[in-house]
Amino acid sequence: MKMHLDEKIWLILSFGMILGFMLFTGYQTFVLGMGPPSSMETIDPQNVEETEPFNNPGITQIGENEYEVVMILELFMFTPGDIEIPAGSTVHFTMTSKDVTHGIQVPGTNLNAMVTPGHIQKITQTFHEPGEYIVLCNEYCGIGHQHMATTITVK
Ligand code: CUA
Numbered sequence: 001m002k003m004h005l006d007e008k009i010w011l012i013l014s015f016g017m018i019l020g021f022m023l024f025t026g027y028q029t030f031v032l033g034m035g036p037p038s039s040m041e042t043i044d045p046q047n048v049e050e051t052e053p054f055n056n057p058g059i060t061q062i063g064e065n066e067y068e069v070v071m072i073l074e075l076f077m078f079t080p081g082d083i084e085i086p087a088g089s090t091v092h093f094t095m096t097s098k099d100v101t102h103g104i105q106v107p108g109t110n111l112n113a114m115v116t117p118g119h120i121q122k123i124t125q126t127f128h129e130p131g132e133y134i135v136l137c138n139e140y141c142g143i144g145h146q147h148m149a150t151t152i153t154v155k
Contacts, residue, residue, distance in 0.1 A: 045117035048072060048098045059083055067091045073115045074098040076144030078135060084153045090126040091152075103139035106152065114139060127154040 029035035048054045053070045057079050060068045065088050072079045073095060085091060095104065097117040104123075105112045111125040127133065137148035 041120040041122075042118055043096050043120055045096070045098060048096055053094060054096060059085070062092075065089050069093050071095045071104075072098055073102040073104065073137070075100065075142055076137070076148040078104070078137075078148070078150045081135075081150035082153070083151075084155065085127060087130045087154050088126070088128060089154070090124060092124045093122065095121045095123075100141050101139050102137045102141050102148070105136045105138040106133050107136070108133065112138070127152065130154045 043051055043054070049072075054072055057070045057072050059080060060070075062068050065086070067085055067089055069080070069083060069091055071093060074097065083091075093104075093111075095113075095115045096119065097115045099117060101114060101116045103112070103114050106125070109125055109127070111123060113121050113123050115121045131154055133152040133154060135150045135152055137145060139145075141148065
């Protein structure tokens with residue numbers, strides 16, 4: 001079977017594009033380390049409260065305008081809840097779940113992550129604008145899912 005020259009050119013172009021995209025995303029993920037950082041560290045979900053740093057959940061100031069929040073997600077609450085920080089703060093969240101898969105989402109920001117039992121999820125967010133930010137669970141986790149919420153107050 002003879003293939004038309006135009007057909008060959010388009011075939012080469014389309015395979016070249018696919019290969020190009022694969023090389024590009026592969027380079028970003030593995031060489032530049034831009035792959036999703038989640039689920040790199042594991043934890044025994046049965047012993048969350050005995051495992052560092054989750055044996056002491058809460059908010060710690062670690063620098064000027066920089067905070068670390070160690071947070072446990074469980075049916076149907078965030079611990080700690082009602083976080084207060086000054087405007088302009090960068091917050092490093094370290095989170096895990098004690099039971100089922102939860103999500104954390106703060107509408108109006110880029111903070112949106114899945115938090116699964118057995119894994120430690122880390123995400124960093126800077127809060128520039130003062131206000132009351134709602135924190136929601138965005139993974140269906142049971143009958144109390146719609147009540148799983150808290151706030152971050154930026155002053
Ligand atoms: Cu936790 Cu939905």
